[in-house]
Amino acid sequence: MLKTLGKDQFEGLEEVMAIAKSVGWGAADILRSYYRGEPDRGDLNIQEKKEGPVTAADIVTNQYILDNLQASFGNQDFGYLTEETYKFQSKGVMSPPLSQDWIWIIDPLDGTRDFIEQTGEYAIQIALVYQNRPVGAVVVWPEAEKLYYALKGSGTFVENRQGNPTRVTVSQRQNxxxxxxxxxxxxxxxxxxxxxxxxxxxxxxxxxxxxxxxxxxxxxxxxxxxxxxxxxxxxxxxxxxxxxxxxxxxxxxxxxxxxxxxxxxxxxxxxxxxxxxxxxxxxxxxxxxxxxxxxxxx
Structure with a gap:
């Protein structure tokens, strides 16, 4: 599905990231249901780990993202590096790099402590990396109902739940x-x-x-x-x-x-x-x- 055409050019990347955006919104719905304490989600089951807390929301959202990306792209050409699976697989020992050129790097819940403390400042982060550098990215801020996405060489956009995109750029402050x-x-x-x-x-x-x-x-x-x-x-x-x-x-x-x-x-x-x-x-x-x-x- 993906083909490299040269520096910063990848055929099929836009279609691939459209799927990642859809998965990002779905993951946001899962996290918001936990965040609001909806009864069908059950307890957060907070566990304090060495590098910070982990909740049921982290684990369920991680599995949702993995299941949907793997259903779309498989495991042959794509590797998957996620916070939750890495902890399970590595058992605290450094693992060798994944062998594929294309790697999905996923944080199902960035800001778990903020999620627990209900600051609203938590995010879902999905990056597609090619040969160690990111070429596609999705960052969802569920409580702001915003999804930020970027393709290498094509700019950054923010979209709302209706899918309306707006290009965003940094400030021009120079002092x-x-x-x-x-x-x-x-x-x-x-x-x-x-x-x-x-x-x-x-x-x-x-x-x-x-x-x-x-x-x-x-x-x-x-x-x-x-x-x-x-x-x-x-x-x-x-x-x-x-x-x-x-x-x-x-x-x-x-x-x-x-x-x-x-x-x-x-x-x-x-x-x-x-x-x-x-x-x-x-x-x-x-x-x-x-x-x-x-x-x-x-």
Whole structure:
């Protein structure tokens, strides 16, 4: 169904991602039914794991996404890397990269703690990666009833439940002091708080899921998101889909040294410092962040 035509060109990608969008909306319906405590869904059955809570909603939604994508695309040409199946398969041990060129990277519920605490800031993230780089992405923000999607080289769009698409682009703010940071309410250690104090961007917004954070950037309500790993790091499924919807909206998402992110490398952890921005001050942000971290770590 998919054929590579050259750099950033893939025949059949639009049809493939149309299916992913439909699956994304279906997954949103499942999560919202749990979120509202509909009686046929039963208890959330919250389990506290080493890297955060897992609920029945995570597991049921994960299976729904997998079942529908595999029914459409099979397992021969497509690999599947999801948060829930990886935990089960790897048992805490790093797994080898999946062998297929085309990999679906899935987070059925990004922002589980926000889901439990009912902030509304949780998301579904589905990325299609080709040879370690995302070429198609769907991020659904169920409580906003918005689905963001991007195809490599074709821009980023947001659609409502009626399927009406609108193209979205990042802000054009170019003064680093005027940029607004989007950060978590939690997951901030002392090192990260020191970084926030030292950065010239003084405006801050507090949002849960990574997908929701990036959505605030492409809707021009914020401009910068920074992740620095401590004892843990964001995983492939936290970043792959948000990266593409940001970059196709005109932003940038890189490691601190400006190099691109890569996925399905065996180690699903995205260690180090990752910076997402509207792109206009990206290099300056990287340089200043590096200097501040070096001073903090000295």
């Amino acid at each position: 680093i002091a005027d940029l607004s940071l989007v950060v978590s309410r939690t997951h901030r250690d002392e090192r990260f708080n020191k970084l926030l104090e030292e950065l010239p961007c003084k405006n801050k917004q507090y949002v849960g899921s990574v997908g929701c954070k990036i959505a605030t950037i492409i809707e021009q309500r914020a401009d910068v998101y920074i992740s620095i790993s401590g004892k843990s790091a964001p995983k492939d499924w936290d970043i792959a889909a948000p990266e593409l919807i940001l970059t196709e909206a005109g932003g940038k998402f890189t490691y601190l040294d400006g190099s691109p992110l890569n996925y399905n490398r065996g180690d699903v952890n995205q260690w180090g410092c990752l910076i997402a921005s509207n792109g206009y001050c990206h290099q300056e942000l990287c340089n200043q962040t590096k200097e501040i971290l070096e001073k903090i770590d000295a």
